[in-house]
Amino acid sequence: MKKCFIAAIILIVCMALACGLFFYKTSSPQAAQVNIEGLFPGKQTHIFDVQDGFYLVGISDPEPMDSSPDFLRSDLYTIDKGMHPIHIESDVTSAKFTSDRDIIYFSHGNLMRRTSEQATSIIAQNVESDFALSPDEDKIVYVRHQSSDETSKLLSLNIGSAAPSENVIASGNGEIFWPVFTPDGTQLLFVAAFDGVLSWYRLDLNNPDPQVLQITNQGLKPGPDVLSPKYIPVPQMLESLKFIDNQTIDYETGNGRISLDIFSGQIVGGDDENMD
Numbered sequence: 001m002k003k004c005f006i007a008a009i010i011l012i013v014c015m016a017l018a019c020g021l022f023f024y025k026t027s028s029p030q031a032a033q034v035n036i037e038g039l040f041p042g043k044q045t046h047i048f049d050v051q052d053g054f055y056l057v058g059i060s061d062p063e064p065m066d067s068s069p070d071f072l073r074s075d076l077y078t079i080d081k082g083m084h085p086i087h088i089e090s091d092v093t094s095a096k097f098t099s100d101r102d103i104i105y106f107s108h109g110n111l112m113r114r115t116s117e118q119a120t121s122i123i124a125q126n127v128e129s130d131f132a133l134s135p136d137e138d139k140i141v142y143v144r145h146q147s148s149d150e151t152s153k154l155l156s157l158n159i160g161s162a163a164p165s166e167n168v169i170a171s172g173n174g175e176i177f178w179p180v181f182t183p184d185g186t187q188l189l190f191v192a193a194f195d196g197v198l199s200w201y202r203l204d205l206n207n208p209d210p211q212v213l214q215i216t217n218q219g220l221k222p223g224p225d226v227l228s229p230k231y232i233p234v235p236q237m238l239e240s241l242k243f244i245d246n247q248t249i250d251y252e253t254g255n256g257r258i259s260l261d262i263f264s265g266q267i268v269g270g271d272d273e274n275m276d
Contacts, residue, residue: 039085048095055079056095093129098137111142132179141179152176170212178238182246191234196222198234202262215265
């Protein structure tokens with residue numbers, strides 16, 4: 001009888017552990033992503049943002065595995081905790097939740113905002129798909145490219161103000177890509193090729209009149225310099241970038257990952273096979 005009692009206890013414990021593992025697995029982001037893919041069979045899914053169990057998802061036809069999702073046009077959906085999809089917009093290439101679950105997204109050359117009450121408004125027109133929202137959500141930064149003279153402008157709009165105004169904070173020849181704020185909101189990073197070489201640039205927002213500072217590849221020229229060990233590559237895809245802290249970013253280059261100090265411009269870690 002005692003042995004049977006012990007066996008029963010062991011069985012109950014094992015069942016409890018199994019149930020705990022089941023709920024852990026089904027509540028994980030990976031499992032949720034599988035469920036999202038199940039809502040759209042035969043389609044490619046790209047998660048733009050997640051907030052409190054709500055997903056902001058791009059749905060598109062399947063693309064080659066090496067295609068970048070950064071410029072992939074998708075149908076934008078929100079998916080709630082009950083896994084109910086709601087279509088928001090078509091031809092969207094970037095999107096993000098605000099803290100009150102408004103949606104900021106890029107579509108058809110415009111930066112848009114859709115409130116939780118379903119009202120939609122235009123934030124900025126004739127811009128590129130790359131944008132960044134400051135951590136305090138007071139500013140939004142985006143890019144406008146002038147095809148007539150092949151120049152680009154990085155602009156800031158104080159959307160937290162009663163009377164928002166657009167200001168140019170950086171400009172130059174060529175294109176500007178991927179503005180991103182540090183987690184503390186004091187620095188703004190972006191990629192550009194002002195001198196013909198794709199490099200990281202930084203604006204110190206603690207300064208009332210911030211100057212554009214080139215972080216990487218100073219003095220390098222297009223051509224052989226880009227193939228030299230001195231060249232520090234930019235991310236292969238923006239979605240691979242993460243902040244280790246307010247001073248260090250880490251991202252995939254296509255040959256491995258590197259960790260970069262955004263103040264010194266020096267590589268401080270990683271496994272990129274082309275880096276010394």
